[in-house]
Amino acid sequence: MEDRVESYIRKLYCCENHDSFLEQCKSTPYYLNDLIRLTASLCSESEISNLEDNPCITIMYSYPDFIDGAFHVYFRSILNISKVADVFFIYHEFEVDNKTPNRFTPSLDGFGQIPYTHAQYELECSVVQFLEQLGLYGLRFAELDEVVPFLSMPIKTIFGPQMTVQNALFRDLYGFAESVNASMAEMMTCPVCGEEFLTEEYETLDNGNPACPACVQEEQEKMDKQNH
Numbered sequence: 001m002e003d004r005v006e007s008y009i010r011k012l013y014c015c016e017n018h019d020s021f022l023e024q025c026k027s028t029p030y031y032l033n034d035l036i037r038l039t040a041s042l043c044s045e046s047e048i049s050n051l052e053d054n055p056c057i058t059i060m061y062s063y064p065d066f067i068d069g070a071f072h073v074y075f076r077s078i079l080n081i082s083k084v085a086d087v088f089f090i091y092h093e094f095e096v097d098n099k100t101p102n103r104f105t106p107s108l109d110g111f112g113q114i115p116y117t118h119a120q121y122e123l124e125c126s127v128v129q130f131l132e133q134l135g136l137y138g139l140r141f142a143e144l145d146e147v148v149p150f151l152s153m154p155i156k157t158i159f160g161p162q163m164t165v166q167n168a169l170f171r172d173l174y175g176f177a178e179s180v181n182a183s184m185a186e187m188m189t190c191p192v193c194g195e196e197f198l199t200e201e202y203e204t205l206d207n208g209n210p211a212c213p214a215c216v217q218e219e220q221e222k223m224d225k226q227n228h
Contacts, residue, residue: 001146001165004137008085009148009168021176024084025055031134032057038130042123043077055084056170063119072097077120078111079127081136082169088131089113089139092120104222105192113141139165158188158202158210190215 012021028051029035036059039046043061050058061077074095081088094116095109115121128138144166151163154174159167167173187196190212192205203216206223 001148002137002143005085005087005139005143005165005169008087009151009165012084013151013168013174018176021055021084021172025053025172025176027083029057029081029083031130035059035127035130038126039123042119042126055082055172057081057083061123063117070097070099075117075120077115077123080170081131085169086134086136087139087169088136089141089144090124090127091141092116092124144170158199192219 032048036046036048039061044064045062047060047062048057049060050056057080059079059081061079063075063077066073066075076093076095077090078093079088079090091111091113092115093109093111095107098106098108115124132138144164146165148163148165148168151168153159153161153163153167157173159171159173163173188199188202188210189196191209192211192215195212197212201213202210203213205211205216205219211219
């Protein structure tokens with residue numbers, strides 16, 4: 001683990017700096033508007049979420065779809081910036097319409113930190129250069145998954161049994177902000193239908209992934225029909 005990353009975590013949790021955590025969750029980075037202007041010409045659309053009462057800001061960048069006959073591909077880039085530490089990470093996604101006759105899901109998708117297109121690459125280069133010039137440190141997936149040995153998970157969650165760097169610096173698993181504003185329920189997006197729902201209501205698909213109750217029920221009904 002990078003020394004600076006460990007330092008951020010110890011400052012937030014070991015020093016019990018809860019007031020600072022809450023204050024930063026409520027803040028908006030001073031450079032956000034400049035970042036949006038910088039990337040405006042590099043994507044077709046950008047959408048900001050988790051702006052208030054959250055330890056990180058998420059920006060989803062969309063690009064023009066690629067269509068060649070029945071072949072239809074959607075491309076996105078996701079940028080997560082921690083508000084409680086000077087760190088960020090960016091990754092890229094693609095989604096293809098599933099035209100298989102016996103398809104089980106409407107689309108095939110994938111994600112990773114290596115861009116799939118030149119457009120994603122150019123946006124990543126601009127974002128990384130901008131944020132690093134401000135002193136932020138870009139994290140790779142391997143670093144996000146590093147376990148924080150001196151912290152334990154407070155409750156059973158869908159984010160695994162161990163406190164990781166991503167859990168510590170990008171999520172409020174201890175509920176500091178929730179205790180101040182209990183009405184702000186944590187939401188997650190269903191990977192099947194794309195709709196948001198309360199995290200605490202998640203159920204598990206046959207492949208082990210979490211999803212909304214409606215999609216899990218629909219999957220079970222389809223499986224029951226196939227077995228009869």
